[in-house]
Amino acid sequence: MKKQGLSSWFKGIKGRLLFAACMPVVGFAVIFGVSFKGLSRFEEMLGTVHVSIVPNLQAIGEMRQARNKFSFQILAAMDAEEGKDREKRLKSTKEAQTEFKEYYDKYLKAPFLPGEDAIHEKVKGQMPEFFALMDKMITLVESTDPAKFKEARVLLYGRFAEVGGHVRDFNRDVAKLYDETAHQQAIDAKSTRTEVFNMVIGITLIAAFAIFAVLCWIASRVSSSVGAIADRLMESGANVATSVEQLNEAGNSLSQSSTEAAASLEETVAALEELTSMVQMNSDNAKQAAALSVSSREAAETGENEIKTLITSMTEISQSSKKIEEIISVIDDIAFQTNLLALNAAVEAARAGEQGKGFAVVAEAVRALAQRSASSAKDISSLIKDSVSQIDRGSEIADQSGAVLSNIVNSIKKVSDLNNEIAAASSEQTTGIQQISKAMNQLDQASQSNAASAEEIAATSGEISNLAITAQELTVELNTVIMGANSMPSMEEAPKRSVKTPPKKNVVIPIRKAATKAAAPAQTQKASDMIPFEDDARAKVGSTDGF
Secondary structure (H helix, E strand, C coil), rough: CCCCCHHHHHHCCHHHHHHHHHHHHHHHHHHHHHHHHHHHHHHHHHHHHHHEEEEEHHHHHHHHHHHHHHHHHHHHHCCCCHHHHHHHHHHHHHHHHHHHHHHHHHHHHHCCCCHHHHHHHHHHCCCCHHHHHHHHHHHHHHHCCHHHHHHHHHHCCHHHHHHHHHHHHHHHHHHHHHHHHHHHHHHHHHHHHHHHHHHHHHHHHHHHHHHHHHHHHHHHHHHHHHHHHHHHHHHHHHHHHHHHHHHHHHHHHHHHHHHHHHHHHHHHHHHHHHHHHHHHHHHHHHHHHHHHHHHHEEEEEEEEHHHHHHHHHHHHHHHHHHHHHHHHHHHHHHHHHHHHHHHHHHHHHHHHHHHHHHHHHHHHHHHHHHHHHHHHHHHHHHHHHHHHHHHHHHHHHHHHHHHHHHHHHHHHHHHHHHHHHHHHHHHHHHHHHHHHHHHHHHHHHHHHHHHHHHHHHHHHHHHHHHHHHHHHHHHHHHHHHHHHHHHCCCCCCCCCCHHHCCCCCCCCCCCCCCCCCCCCCCCCCHHHHHCCCCCCCCCCCCCCCCC
């Protein structure tokens, strides 16, 4: 959920009511702060009395008593007749001296009030002399000499009395200062009490007036805004009723159109099924033709391989014939050389005369044999040349036949590939038509379902119309609750609750069962339940964004 800002939150009734509820808390907090401040001032005054005035007053009082005790005891010691009584008096004198010094030290350690330091400065320089006079008088009395007693009396009634008078004045001035300070603090305490009381009364009155004004303002805003919302709800209810009427008519038209579309789809599905069977037959024939093409291709490839083998064999025979021709040529050369040798032998035999006759006969025989060999070699060479020329011609014819057969094999391969492609395309076409047929069946089912849904829409639109009229009635009741009985608007313009008969259902052939919803019975609601004031301001009907 989208996070709301603080300003948007305070636009809602909930935020404003919480704001009004927080105002007394804020007022009490301010009153508490003012009271706490006054009590703090009282505490500060009491602290001043407890820390400065009371300890110093006690110290000054004890100093005065110790000074009087010292004077009394020193005189009693000088007038004592027995030694023990004098010693007792001297002991009390020393205790008085110690007490005076002790309380004077406590006085110095305590914080001074404003102006007290100036009073103390008057006697501060005489205090060492005052302590020295005490010590000297105690020493004179301890000597038990009457002359010393007389000297001690002179000091007691002379310089000691003079310095003691200054100390007495110091005590009196300090006590007067403390009395004036206490009196002023009493006046300040009374003034603080009056000030705090007036502030508490004023803040209480201001807070009460502010809370009353805010509550009146919220009540006015809520009543006007909710009244406007109720009017808009009534207008929206009338518009919804009109829209539902149009929706009902559109649902009836959609139901009729869906029925006609379903019938057309059934005819289309039947035609697609016939087309599917014909395409399936063509696909089977194409597969058979592709199989025959593959067999012819294999036979042509076998014949091509045999022709290639024949051409290779004839080439080898031609090469062998050429080699034989070369050998015959060599034999012919040998016969020619033999004939020359025989002629040479005959010439030599003729030169030899009678002795060479036998050799001449042999040479003649060799010559005749060489001539026969040469003649036979020529005949064989002529035959071999004819055979070589015929073999070359046959090889050329075999090459031409191989080329023609190779072209035939290539053509058969192309025909076989085309048949395979035709068979594959026919198979894909069959699959595609089957998918189209399946989709058309699904579309037919969807059309049947749409027809049933259109009937449900037509039936539901009547219920929505009744709910819209119920909303208008609740809006009127809400106006009555918010504005009072005299502000209830007229219901003459509100459409009457129409009891609609369900539209006539078109006859459709259900291919699959359509899920139907049970009509929810209309429930009577109270106007106070229409606007949930405790919900989020953006998610409730009675939004106060217009405040």
